[in-house]
Amino acid sequence: MAKKTSESGAGTPATVALGQxxxxxxxxxxxxxxxxxxxxxxxxEKLELDPDRVFKTLLADADGQLVVGIVPVTGTLDLKALALALGAKKAVMADPKLAERKTGYVVGGISPIGQKNAHPTVIDESAILFDTVFVSGGRRGFDIELSPDDLATVTSGSFAPIGRP
Known part of the structure; x- marks a missing residue:
């Protein structure tokens, strides 16, 4: 059963999806x-965590399809590696306004979980080095901690080397 909070972070599409x-x-x-x-x-910094365990959610366009790349906040998304992982020829960063519209979240609070539209998702393989990782919970100031395998399950994601230091 999912653990929830009674504070203002509860009830985001991400927490609802995890609960379901x-x-x-x-x-x-x-x-x-x-x-x-x-x-x-x-x-x-605010949660006093190793930043390698905190992952950011980035949206890209891979051959005309919106896709999600999840990489450590200490690095960047390797667009060529993302395209390769998805079998695409090329990937470019998506327009932030399009990302907000398609995910239902605001930039800085885009969760890979519970997006308005499901998108192919690739998680940087460094996530498997940790028992748990942190991703946005669906708004700025709210992160969710879960196992990398559970992150892959709930996003229908796969692991690949898509991050660069």
Whole structure:
């Protein structure tokens, strides 16, 4: 059974999807600083985490299809590697407004879980080095901790080397 919080992080599409899937997660709330521009590193700092365990959700266009890449906040998404992992010829970053429209989340709070539209998802293989990882819970100031395998299950994702330091 999913663990939920009674604070303002409960009830995001991400937590609802996890609950419906019966996947255990731990919610982590923190006070988001409106001046912050690197949301993932802010989460790692505020939650006092190894930033290699905190992953950001990025959307790209791979041969005309919107796709999700999940990589550590300490690095960047390797678009060529993402395309290769999906069997596409080329991938480019998606327009942030399109990402918001298609996921139902705002930039800086885009969760890979519970998006408005399901998209092919690839998780950087470094996630499997950890018992649990952290991803956005669906809004700025809210992260979800879960196992990498559960993340792959709930997103129908696969693991591949798509991150660059």
């Amino acid at each position: 899937a019966g996947i255990h997660f731990t919610p982590h709330l923190y006070q988001h600083d409106a001046a912050a521009t690197n949301f993932g590193l802010e989460a790692a």
